[in-house]
């Protein structure tokens with residue numbers, strides 16, 4: 330019998346450590362207990378390798394649209410290493426050099442925005458936005474303008490309050506009761522709307538926000554939070570006229586506009602931020618995942634100067650300032666990584682690449698839609714795309730989620746990692762998701778589309 334090589338022995342040990350002690354995110358562990366967890370050990374560009382040396386093309390940037398500039402960026406690792414050696418951490422009640430530089434650089438890409446509050450996850454960044462709204466209500470509106478409106482199908486995070494602001498009933502199930510004061514309004518997915526073919530659909534869908542504000546009473550509504558393009562809820566770009574109308578409604582009723590750029594931010598859609606496609610002027614913008622492409626945990630809550638100034642007051646007053654802290658918002662490695670990440674995006678012209686390659690990806694998906702009856706709709710912007718699978722094109726009946734799972738697993742067998750909407754809505758977990766790194770090439774896209782084509786050939790309803 331062959332003796333296993335030391336590498337194989339080490340792999341076995343790691344796999345058993347993982348199987349015995351790691352609790353993985355958002356997966357049913359039973360198959361792992363009986364089989365084997367996937368352990369990723371190396372990444373370069375768009376490619377990752379598992380512990381057995383199998384190579385994959387990662388078409389979802391680290392599984393959850395995060396590694397925007399691709400794997401193996403030595404310059405980011407060096408920037409973090411140098412910063413940690415110089416000064417790793419001090420609470421952000423004081424400043425540090427990369428945070429000051431990043432705040433300047435970031436707001437330079439966001440006309441109208443001027444202040445950056447650092448924390449370490451998308452959920453936390455959104456929570457800061459909610460706390461700002463609640464405290465502003467306390468300071469300026471007798472505590473009455475405290476409600477926060479969110480949209481069906483959007484997701485804003487995993488904490489109880491960011492889930493309270495999320496429109497994904499399956500993801501929310503079993504974790505309530507939720508934080509009071511969060512109110513939902515309908516999504517803007519034309520494909521599934523009765524009036525979706527109406528040229529005015531975008532305006533009509535946005536008017537739903539006004540309806541809910543009026544129902545609740547405008548004096549009770551502090552903000553609305555929106556993803557520029559709904560991500561995990563099914564990759565839903567806004568229809569024409571949508572955001573212009575949202576902006577008009579927010580201005581009319583004095584409702585702050587909070588844009589969640591956790592997925593779309595940092596170039597994913599071909600502009601620095603997704604909202605910049607739609608000409609809106611947000612009051613709060615949150616971002617996380619792509620800010621440092623996953624090389625460090627960092628998130629930002631960015632506000633206008635006007636909003637910031639509401640919290641300037643007599644220093645002797647113990648209550649009139651933003652009384653919030655995030656311990657790891659003071660990690661200096663995060664902004665150091667983010668600065669280098671931004672430099673790469675700029676220097677390598679990645680926004681341009683995203684637009685060109687995004688169009689090419691969409692052409693590929695359109696070709697798949699023309700060829701495979703099961704593809705009901707394809708949509709997206711830049712390198713951020715979804716393909717909705719249906720059992721019947723006429724009725725648009727969604728496929729069971731096991732069908733999407735089978736397509737994902739077929740692609741994986743071919744060496745291509747794609748994603749899918751997952752445990753978000755009981756009937757509508759039927760969208761395949763693609764979000765390759767911003768550096769991706771035509772060759773990479775050809776490989777992704779080829780794998781999908783073959784997987785769709787193999788899938789059985």
Ligand SMILES: Cc1ncc(COP(=O)(O)O)c(C=O)c1O
Pocket residue numbers: 393449450451452453455484485486487556560561589590591592617618
């Ligand atoms: C749009 C959006 N907002 C917020 C979050 C939460 O971010 P995090 O997981 O970093 O807390 C996510 C995570 O997927 C997201 O997609």
